[in-house]
Amino acid sequence: MQYPLPIARLIDSFMKLPGIGEKTATRLAFYAMDMPKEDVDEFAQALVDVKEKLRQCSVCGNITEQDPCAICSNPVRDRSTIMVVEEAKDVMAFENMGEYDGLYHVLHGVLSPMDGIGPEQINIKSLIVRLQKNDAAKEVILALNSTPEGESTAMYISRLIKPAGLKVTRLAAGLAVGSDIEYANLITLKRAVQGRTEL
Amino acid sequence: MQYPLPIARLIDSFMKLPGIGEKTATRLAFYAMDMPKEDVDEFAQALVDVKEKLRQCSVCGNITEQDPCAICSNPVRDRSTIMVVEEAKDVMAFENMGEYDGLYHVLHGVLSPMDGIGPEQINIKSLIVRLQKNDAAKEVILALNSTPEGESTAMYISRLIKPAGLKVTRLAAGLAVGSDIEYANLITLKRAVQGRTEL
Numbered sequence: 001m002q003y004p005l006p007i008a009r010l011i012d013s014f015m016k017l018p019g020i021g022e023k024t025a026t027r028l029a030f031y032a033m034d035m036p037k038e039d040v041d042e043f044a045q046a047l048v049d050v051k052e053k054l055r056q057c058s059v060c061g062n063i064t065e066q067d068p069c070a071i072c073s074n075p076v077r078d079r080s081t082i083m084v085v086e087e088a089k090d091v092m093a094f095e096n097m098g099e100y101d102g103l104y105h106v107l108h109g110v111l112s113p114m115d116g117i118g119p120e121q122i123n124i125k126s127l128i129v130r131l132q133k134n135d136a137a138k139e140v141i142l143a144l145n146s147t148p149e150g151e152s153t154a155m156y157i158s159r160l161i162k163p164a165g166l167k168v169t170r171l172a173a174g175l176a177v178g179s180d181i182e183y184a185n186l187i188t189l190k191r192a193v194q195g196r197t198e199l
Numbered sequence: 200m201q202y203p204l205p206i207a208r209l210i211d212s213f214m215k216l217p218g219i220g221e222k223t224a225t226r227l228a229f230y231a232m233d234m235p236k237e238d239v240d241e242f243a244q245a246l247v248d249v250k251e252k253l254r255q256c257s258v259c260g261n262i263t264e265q266d267p268c269a270i271c272s273n274p275v276r277d278r279s280t281i282m283v284v285e286e287a288k289d290v291m292a293f294e295n296m297g298e299y300d301g302l303y304h305v306l307h308g309v310l311s312p313m314d315g316i317g318p319e320q321i322n323i324k325s326l327i328v329r330l331q332k333n334d335a336a337k338e339v340i341l342a343l344n345s346t347p348e349g350e351s352t353a354m355y356i357s358r359l360i361k362p363a364g365l366k367v368t369r370l371a372a373g374l375a376v377g378s379d380i381e382y383a384n385l386i387t388l389k390r391a392v393q394g395r396t397e398l
Contacts, residue, residue: 004263006253006264009244009245010249012245013245028217030287030288032246039212045243050209050232054232
């Protein structure tokens with residue numbers, strides 16, 4: 001005997017999410033069945049809305065309800081700095097930090113030739129166009145993850161835009177605050193020593 | 200800065216599921232945003248359907264699209280045996296086993312006075328009514344989990360229905376097949392010895 005069709009379908013849907021296997025999906029589906037109807041309807045509506053109401057900002061690629069996004073259209077933000085990040089989630093992380101008031105550019109990925117992701121597949125072209133149009137930009141901060149793909153994407157972008165006379169920087173690498181030197185990996189330690197600062 | 204409203208709502212919805220905290224909910228919400236539109240729409244529809252199309256069978260309490268459910272309305276099933284289980288998921292487990300062809304009764308919970316769950320809160324009354332109406336029933340199998348609540352619920356039901364002359368049984372307790380005696384808990388070992396069978 002199979003599960004009744006509606007619950008089998010819900011299990012299938014949960015299984016499409018990352019890190020959720022059949023057992024967890026089944027548990028979640030049965031749990032959802034016992035949730036208050038309003039909660040389930042809200043959940044369904046939120047899923048539809050997230051696809052329908054959100055789009056990418058035509059300027060920076062950030063996820064937004066309005067276009068251009070709240071950051072690009074904010075006249076108070078410092079237009080001389082553009083921080084290049086991999087994902088919209090990274091924008092949120094820096095905004096929550098609260099000390100950066102420049103603009104962003106979201107790549108929606110990193111170069112990864114092994115996975116068939118070249119410069120055309122991510123948001124690099126729009127960055128170049130944007131820098132050519134925008135005289136105000138003076139510094140580009142490459143805030144990409146320090147994975148091999150992130151590093152090589154940073155190198156690639158740096159080579160493209162440096163000739164235009166822009167200042168190109170990347171985030172400091174070193175020991176995470178609160179971490180143990182004992183457990184830091186070799187490359188992190190090397191970067192921490194190379195980038196040491198005077199007290 | 201907060202997440203755009205649609206994604207914040209979706210994160211909230213994911214967080215209502217068991218075992219999903221804020222970080223996981225955020226990851227799932229962003230993942231859902233990047234899923235194909237058809238998959239997201241199917242997911243939303245499955246959530247709505249699971250609330251709207253499924254109901255409890257008026258005879259046995261199992262989750263079903265039609266009432267009475269496929270098991271209760273199947274003329275081939277053995278009507279002399281009723282297996283009492285805690286949840287609809289348990290029905291699926293026994294059906295997948297494939298060797299039981301009697302009927303079921305789903306309690307949708309167990310007695311738990313500490314949590315305010317008494318006989319009125321679970322599906323016990325309908326079991327009594329059903330047994331009074333149905334002359335065919337000869338055996339009731341109490342297939343409840345061997346938790347303190349499951350055991351006391353089994354005791355409670357047994358005392359209610361035994362006087363009517365029904366055979367009341369419970370599942371064998373003992374060592375799980377493939378498990379190690381070394382790691383079995385004391386109560387399981389005790390039950391395994393008490394319930395030993397002749398070869």
